[in-house]
Every structure is written in C-alpha cells, then in structure tokens.
Amino acid sequence: MNLVPLLVNLGGTALAVAVTMGLTMAYALRTRTHSIVDVVWGLGFVVIAATSFVLSGVQGEGVTGRRVLVLALTALWGLRLGTYIFRRNHGKGEDPRYAALLRRNKGPVLPFVLRYIYFSQGWIMWLVSLPVQVAMYQNVSLGVLTWIGAALFAVGFLFESVGDWQLSRFKADPANQGKVMDRGLWGWTRHPNYFGDSVVWWSLFLIACSHWTGLLTVIAPAFMTHLLLNRSGKALLERQMSRRRGPEYTTYLQHTSGFFPRPPKKSPTT
Known part of the structure; x- marks a missing residue:
C-alpha cells in the first residue's frame, strides 16, 4: 500500500464529510428540523465510500474487486438505513432528543448546532469509515x-x-x-x-x-x-x-x- 495516495484520500473524504454536514446543517436551520441529520448519517458513509472509490480509481490504487465489494456493501447498508429513518421520521417534526439539546443553548444557534450536532457526528462518521477507506487502497x-x-x-x-x-x-x-x-x-x-x-x-x-x-x-x-x-x-x-x-x-x-x-x-x- 502506498501511504501518500491514502493520505490524499483521507483528506478528500474529510472534505466530503464537511460538505455533506454543512449542506445538512443549512437545510436543518432553514426547516428548523435537525433530526434530518439522522437520515444523513447512513448516507454520509455512502458519500465517503463513493469518494474513496473514485479517488482510489483515479490514483490507480487498490484491487477493483475489493473496491467494488466495499462500495456495494457500504451503499447497501447506508441507503437502507437512510431510507428507513426517513420513512420513520417523515411528518413527525423535530426529534425530542434534538429539541432537548437545543433548549440547552443560551446563545447563537449556528455555533451551538455546529459543535454539538454536525461537527460531532461528522468526525465520528469519518473515523468509523476508516476500514472502508483503507480497504479501497489495499493492493492484495x-x-x-x-x-x-x-x-x-x-x-x-x-x-x-x-x-x-x-x-x-x-x-x-x-x-x-x-x-x-x-x-x-x-x-x-x-x-x-x-x-x-x-x-x-x-x-x-x-x-x-x-x-x-x-x-x-x-x-x-x-x-x-x-x-x-x-x-x-x-x-x-x-x-x-x-x-x-x-x-x-x-x-x-x-x-x-x-x-x-x-x-x-x-x-x-x-
């Protein structure tokens, strides 16, 4: 495995997560429904897997069979979970967990939700996805x-x-x-x-x-x-x-x- 291409991928997926969570936060602030982040949780892993698949392919890294397998499995899991949570939550308004969290805020909403919802979930998503990212770059x-x-x-x-x-x-x-x-x-x-x-x-x-x-x-x-x-x-x-x-x-x-x-x-x- 070549370390430099993997490091490029880690940076690329971190950027992809930041964009995904940023767009989610913008939508949530507009609709005042932060529970949408639960739907995006599974989909975010699909974004990471797809980003790693594309970057590893462009860089000529990894084995195609493993890259396709890992992408397919991650997409299957993430799309099912996102669809299930969307159907479960549709039309029910804000989740009580997020409503309770927002009641703790005594200042501006944006920095509060960025810290306690979107940044925290984004870095966890990136960390948990490490096996997916590394597997895409393995030349065995x-x-x-x-x-x-x-x-x-x-x-x-x-x-x-x-x-x-x-x-x-x-x-x-x-x-x-x-x-x-x-x-x-x-x-x-x-x-x-x-x-x-x-x-x-x-x-x-x-x-x-x-x-x-x-x-x-x-x-x-x-x-x-x-x-x-x-x-x-x-x-x-x-x-x-x-x-x-x-x-x-x-x-x-x-x-x-x-x-x-x-x-x-x-x-x-x-």
Whole structure:
C-alpha cells in the first residue's frame, strides 16, 4: 500500500464529510428540523465510500474487486438505513432528543448546532469509515478474510434490517399502543438493530484486515460498538423506555439479552 495516495484520500473524504454536514446543517436551520441529520448519517458513509472509490480509481490504487465489494456493501447498508429513518421520521417534526439539546443553548444557534450536532457526528462518521477507506487502497487479492467479512456483513445486515422491519410493523398496529416489542428478533436481543449495526462494522473491518494495515483501523468498529452500547444507543434508549413503560419493560429487561442474541429466559434474572 502506498501511504501518500491514502493520505490524499483521507483528506478528500474529510472534505466530503464537511460538505455533506454543512449542506445538512443549512437545510436543518432553514426547516428548523435537525433530526434530518439522522437520515444523513447512513448516507454520509455512502458519500465517503463513493469518494474513496473514485479517488482510489483515479490514483490507480487498490484491487477493483475489493473496491467494488466495499462500495456495494457500504451503499447497501447506508441507503437502507437512510431510507428507513426517513420513512420513520417523515411528518413527525423535530426529534425530542434534538429539541432537548437545543433548549440547552443560551446563545447563537449556528455555533451551538455546529459543535454539538454536525461537527460531532461528522468526525465520528469519518473515523468509523476508516476500514472502508483503507480497504479501497489495499493492493492484495481477495482472500478468505474478505469473504468471511462479506458473510458476516450479511448476518449483521439481516439483524438490523429485519429488526427494524419487525419493529415498524409492531408500531403500526394500534393494538400494540403502549406495549413493549418482545417478538421475533426482539425476543432474542433487546437491540437487534444495534447488534446488527455493530456486526456490519466489524465485518467491514475484517475485510480491511486482508492486509495488515487493516488492523490499524480497529478503533473504528470498537468505537462504533461503544457508542451503540454505552452512549447514544442501548444505554440512552433503555433509560427512556424504563421511564415510559415501567414494570412491563423491567420484565422485558430481565428476560431478554441486552445485546448478543440468545433465546429469552423463562424466569427473570436475580
């Protein structure tokens, strides 16, 4: 692997993220709906993958098969996620999370949202995408790790997409109003979508590990998993659900795995 072309790519993708988040912020300020950034989250990774694909091709770096595979997998994940969140949020106005965040602001809106929403999500997006970027520049043939990673991607993608589909169907039924979703994959893990998301990024890391340089990007899936478990994912959602659903959700917590799928327990944990 040639370091200089990769460094050029890292700068190019950083610029692409800055433009993407800047345009998103401009739209959000005009419409006063900052939750649009959740839709752009998945699409931003597609922008990074496409930018890396084009730059690596122009520079004559990487193996075409791996470049196409990584672009296709990232686009599949990002486009599905962006479409799902757009449909879920369409017509509902501002997300309560962002409304609560904005209430903390005591000064001008622009620097506040730039710091706490768009810059913070933009640099995380760029960091998590490192396996995708590095894989585009690896000049080694597709090997066993590449195909194991692709198979692992399929597992994660199915967990995430099927989990989201099951939840959307559950919420669409008025008879389930106020109830806790504990069916299908949600009976095996409290967060099939977060588990699947984590697996997707570990799978892309594994593909990047076809060359030793991929090992240097382990911070990406590790940090993403940390966010899903301890920050904006599992921990935050479970605090909110415990307040809203009370005893029913407490029972669900006792019977169902917090992250890694397993059959539901027949009796509460002690």
